[in-house]
Amino acid sequence: MDSSITDQLRNLLMSFSLPYTISDSTNITEINITTVCSLNETQYQCKCEGLFVWPNDTCHSYEACDDITDASCTCINALPVDGQFCQILPSKYVIDIDVRFFDLFLVDYLRNLIKNISLPLTLSNSINITDIDMNTVCGLNGTEYECKCEENHVWPNDTCRAYQVCDGIVGGTCGCIQALPSDGPLCQRDINECEDAVSVCGQYSDCINIIGSHMCSCWSGFNTSNKDSPVSRDNSCHDINECLFSPSVCGSDSNCTNQLGSYNCSCLDGFTATISSLPISINNTCRDVNECLETPEVCGPNSRCTNSIGGYNCSCLSGFTVTNIREPVSASNPCNVTLPLTEYLIEIQINSMDSSITDQLRNLLMSFSLPYTISDSTNITEINITTVCSLNETQYQCKCEGLFVWPNDTCHSYEACDDITDGSCTCINALPVDGQFCQILPSKYVIDIDVRFFDLFLVDYLRNLIRNISLPLTLSNSINITDIDMNTVCGLNGTEYECKCEENHVWPNDTCRAYQVCDGIVGGTCGCIQALPSDGPLCQRDINECEDAVSVCGQYSDCINIIGSHMCSCWSGFNTSNKDSPVNRNNSCHVTLPLTEYLIEIQINSMDSSITDQLRNLLMSFSLPYTISDSTNITEINITTVCSLNETQYQCKCEGLFVWPNDTCHSYEACDDITDGSCTCINALPVDGQFCQILPSKYVIDIDVRLFDLFLVDYLRNLIRNISLPLTLRNSINITDIDMNTVCGLNGTEYECKCEENHVWPNDTCRAYQVCDGIVGGTCGCIQALPSEGPLCQR
Structure with a gap:
């Protein structure tokens, strides 16, 4: 169990000098350690040393613990019971033989000879020929020297590019070139990738081998996730769930059941196929079964049958009722003649100034166990106190009990004494003259429904479905759906998870601050965050404050x-x-009364320049606006023009931001540079008495507008194009040019910033960022980023 013993033995055997003579007739010519078995943590394994391997059958019988390559492995999870150890790895040789003939008959003879050789062909005990391959034939084709590949062989890609080909290139390979390569391989046997079609193309697909390549296609009823890419193991075929689009495959009023590679249609209860002999499909849709016509006995005698879509409804004729009132009318629960049931609503008005009487009455009525039987034909099913009127100090008021409220018209007619909420109130300052009391307050429920789809098509389908529902939608006598609101859609935008608000909806202010937003924050709200909040509201419908513009x-x-x-x-x-x-x-x-403005020009003739300086200092000391009277203010004082002798030349120079206009500069000869069509010095005083004029300021304002809907981008583009310029904001401010230059957004999964028509990105920007169109004249029209600094697209 000590691995160091194996290492010592390995070192000892490797130290032998071979051949090692034991006697005159015995030499050790080769020593090899072939197999070492040991525990690998809890697994017993036998590994091969050097060039030794376990044969294919052993690898499969005892479970290989490494890859099986060329039908052999180097590790198994047991020691074979037959006592065999790892075996020497057989050497393989590839021998190219160049045979030259002048007679094509001999080429065919050689081809047939090779085809008929029975393989493997044993040359000696240790040498077998396992494969003979005739791959390339070169010769003259007319006057052209060509090297053609044999059947199921091709020239490699590099060779086809290096030499002139004499046939088509398929899958990057060819079958004929006009030369014999000086180096590199000859024609290679085409690999039949389709031998294991599943490993090449994936499940539910067909593989067609073509020379130099292969082609995969999905079975009928199957498709790939990425339809823009070819079928492959990484883009394999999966079952198409046609039932996701049930109305389009089975028609309306039907069930669709998905099956592997197909689907099955069946009609909903109460519906049947239009043509009973044919299966249900979009061309043979389900029709409503009119049970009232086809089976008139379904309701039993003394009844009326009313057909409804997908079903029917039974009701007793006037003067009849069912045997079991807790069960619906049917053939097994028929209608019998009965005395009519009358319902009464009894209002009891009690006049008392003592509030304790009201409390006693309330306690008495609440103690009743309902329904309260008065006789066989008379039950009290409901008791309510609706309205209590009393003096509130000096004010007579009528207040509603429980869930009862005064309707909107009554609240306004009799002056509400609490807030009017949702068009109703619970207190008014009079008892209505028409004798009406408080009415039951309809309950309102807000139900959030979380629907999860993987297909955005279904989101659009749901959006259109909701928009087309006619409201109010009656569920029962007492329940109406008055509003359905789709407010939030979450999903992946490229690699970012985002929750976007539907049109005219926004995230609350707190939510925008708590999570990372993916659009601009306007009025403290946003339209997109990069998370689904764990608590708190979803997107809320934007409040139109302008519905009552005067109050706002x-x-x-x-x-x-x-x-x-x-x-x-x-x-x-x-x-x-x-x-x-x-x-x-x-x-x-x-x-407001119109404001009158006066421009007063004062001309001072003096040859003494110190007078001008004194005047300048005096005027600059004024604190503006300077009040002359209640209706007259001096708001601005400027020295515009100073004329004097400059040595021998009489010149009129402009002060501050004032300039001579272009015509004056040319008419009276400018004594400084004319810039932007104006100058600040001329060699005369104009005869028309005009002085220097204020230099108009120019501003360039960049506006960043963020929209989720490209329709709004087109709307903004058309809006800007149709503005009539110059656009006057006030007397001193004109907009002379509006330029929409750059639009950024997602193009599939790529973020791109594109230039508008007749605009380009500057040369430096195109070099700094990855472009998504061609570079022309050093400029481009699209980059894959919004620059952190520098200009946007330029005209």
Whole structure:
């Protein structure tokens, strides 16, 4: 059990100098350790040394503990009972023989001779020929020297590329080249990959071997996960569950049962095939069985049968009732003649100023065990106190009991004395003159349904199904579905798990802060997070604050709803008292008198430049705005133009941000550079009395807009194209150019930033990031990232 003994023995035997003479007639010519058996943790194993191996049968009989290669292994989990040890690994030789003939008849003779040799062919006790392969024949084809491959042989890929081929290239290989390669292999026997079709193509597929390659195809009723890639072991065939699209394969009113490679259709209860002799399919759909026509006895005598989709309903004729009132009408529970059952609603009004009387009555009525039998034909099934009226100090009020409420019209007509919620209240300041009391409050339930699909097609199908449901949807006399809301869809976006809100829905503010968002946060809300919250609400329907615009923004304003918020703006000719705060109900719009602006130009003629400096200092010392009267303010003071002699030249120079316009620069000869069509110095004072003008400021504003719907990108693109420029925001601000330059998003699983029409990425950006289109003139139109710095696409 001591492995060191084996190592000592190995070293001892390896130290022998061979051949080792024992006597004149006995030499040891070879010493080998063939087999070593030991415990490998808890498993007994016998491993082969050196070039020795276990034969194929032994590997299978005693379970190999390493790979079986060329029908042999080097480790088994037992010592064979026949006492055999590991055997020497037989040597294999491949011998190429070049035979040259001038007569093609001899080539055919050799080919037939080789085909008829019975293999293996024994040359000696230790040498067998196990395979003879004629692979390549070279010769003249007319005037062209060609080397052609024998049947089921091909030239390797590298050889086909290195020499001129004389037939087609299939699977990267060819069958004929116009030369005999100076080195490298001759034609190689084509590998039949289809010998083990399952290991090549996977289950439920057919494999067709072709020279140099193979082709896989799925059986009927099977398909691959990735239909854009060929069938292979890694993209194997699986059963198509046609029943996921049941209406499209079986038709309506049917059940679809998936089977391996197929499916089975059957009609729902109460339906049958249109053509009974044919199986159910999209061309032979299920029709409703009208039991009332085909089996009129289903309801029994004295009854009425009403057909319904997928079933029928039985009811007794007037003056009849069923034997067992707890069971539905049927042939086994027929209708019998009865006296009519009358239902009464009895309202009892008690006038008392003593509230203890009301408490006593409430306790008395609650003690009744219902239904309360008065006679064989009379039961009290329900007792409710609905309305209690009393003086609340000096105010007469009528309050509702339990789940009862005053309806909306009554709340407004008689002035509610508590909040009106969901169009009802529980207290009014009068008893209605029409004698109506509080009414039962309908219960409202919100039911969250978590539906899990792997196919986004089903999500769209569910979305369309919900949109087309006509509401309210009546489930029973007392239950109506008034609203169905699909709010949140979660799934993989590439490799990221995301939960996105449906249109007009947002995540609550707390959720956006708690989880990583995958879009912009607007108004404290977001539309996408990278998790499904463990608790808390899902996406919520965006509140349209603008439904009652006046209560939100105040009078004389417009309200624009945006996801998670809203925006108020005053009408033209109206303004707020506090211009630094947004428009709202507390900072509402009111009509304003037009503001008159005056521009006063003062011209001072003086040859003394110190006067100009004194004037400049004086004007700069003013604190603006400077009030002259209640209606007059000086809001701005500027020295625009200073004219003086510059040695022998009379010049008029502009102060601060003022400039001479282009025409003036050319008419009076500029004395500095003309930049952007303006200058700051001319050699005269214009005869029209105009002075230097303010230099208009130019701003470039980048706006990052994030949308989930590419339809909105197209909508924004068309909106921008149709804006008439220049667009005046106010007297001193004009938008002269709007440019949509870059759109980023997922293209399949790749994130790409593409340039809009007539725009390109700069040269440096194309080199820094991976491009997803061609580089032309050093620029490109698409990269696979949004640059962390630097410009976006340029016109």
